[in-house]
Every structure is written in C-alpha cells, then in structure tokens.
Amino acid sequence: MAKKLIIALGVAAITxxxxxxxxxxxxxxxxxxxxxxxxxAI
Structure with missing residues (x-):
C-alpha cells in the first residue's frame, strides 16, 4: 500500500x-x- 502511494506521488511530481x-x-x-x-515597431 505504501509502495503504491510513493510511486503515485513520484509520477505526479514528474508530471x-x-x-x-x-x-x-x-x-x-x-x-x-x-x-x-x-x-x-521602432
């Protein structure tokens, strides 16, 4: 569960x-x- 959260946060940060x-x-x-x-113009 924590590993998926860390991966999701990493992908979001890269995006x-x-x-x-x-x-x-x-x-x-x-x-x-x-x-x-x-x-x-000048």
Whole structure:
C-alpha cells in the first residue's frame, strides 16, 4: 500500500515538473515575440 502511494506521488511530481518546464518555455517564447514586435515597431 505504501509502495503504491510513493510511486503515485513520484509520477505526479514528474508530471507537474514536465508541465512546469513546458509552461516556462512557452512564457519565454511569448516574451521573446513581444520583444521582437517592439523592435519591429521602432
């Protein structure tokens, strides 16, 4: 029982970590595109 709980928590932690990485990458792309748009406008 405890072993299954530990495995489930580990899988959940890996899933949340992977999701956070993708979110940070997307945020970086958004910021970069805003900067490029500002450069083109100037």
């Amino acid at each position: 949340f970590t992977a999701t956070a990485c993708n979110t940070v990458k997307g945020l970086g792309r958004d910021i970069e595109s805003v900067g490029e748009a500002g450069d083109r």
